[in-house]
Amino acid sequence: MSRYRGPRLRITRRLGPLPGLTRKDARRAYPPGQHGQNRKKRSEYAIRLEEKQKLRMNYGVTEKQMLRYVRKARRATGSTGLVLLQLLEMRLDNTVFRLAMAPTIPGARQLVNHGHVTVNGRTVDIASYQCRPGDVIGVRNREASRKLVEANLQYPGLANTPNHLEFDKPNLTGKVTGIVEREWVALQVNELLIVEYYSRQA
Structure with a gap:
């Protein structure tokens, strides 16, 4: 299906x-x-x-x-x-969503599939990519990519960023610091x- x-x-x-x-x-x-x-x-x-x-x-x-x-x-x-x-929580599309770079998970998947997201400096367009502690999630160095994410950040899907993620808003980069805990799902x-x-x- x-x-x-x-x-x-x-x-x-x-x-x-x-x-x-x-x-x-x-x-x-x-x-x-x-x-x-x-x-x-x-x-x-x-x-x-x-x-x-x-x-x-x-x-x-x-x-x-x-x-x-x-x-x-x-x-x-x-x-x-x-x-x-x-x-499921550590998938790249969900991680992008939890960093408020996209309003929903389908929106985050589209962002990833269209090559707007980088992991450790390299463009990754696979939504199911498993993020690991230490991974740095960023935005591709293109004006169109940055504008998309900046627009999404004004209307985040969820208010709070979980404690296994850190987000640097001025640089549009997030870091995975650990594995998600049950209460943050x-x-x-x-x-x-x-x-x-x-x-x-x-």
Whole structure:
């Protein structure tokens, strides 16, 4: 299945607030569709599926990529759910978003794909690039790139920069100082249910 490119508010109405997907708030508090206002009791599978979809839609990854991240998290030491969240949070597109260089994660992905972002002085156009402690995220030395990021900085997607990142606004450079901690993950999600969802297929 390819990446979702449909209406984003439809997704936030169904799954709840997704800070990485859109900054807009849905006007209607109930899910979309004919039966949105009178939903029946959900099964355990439906609850797990919804949590997985929250994670997938927020970070803009395909099902195939999610499965790959889950398998990678399983092989790592520590809590599988926490490692999964850390892998997604340390993606380059999400790091650019958390540095307020883009208003949303899709916006950050476009910024990266179009070659406006550098990592350690080299242009990187792969949104899934895994940032590591010590990496310096910058803006390409072009007027168009700097103008884009400066415009985005006036309307940041999230107010606070997490403690594993440092941002030098005058120079438009950010530094990864460590691995993200659980309390700094902006998305409200139960990662244990996601691990349970994938336990049968990963």
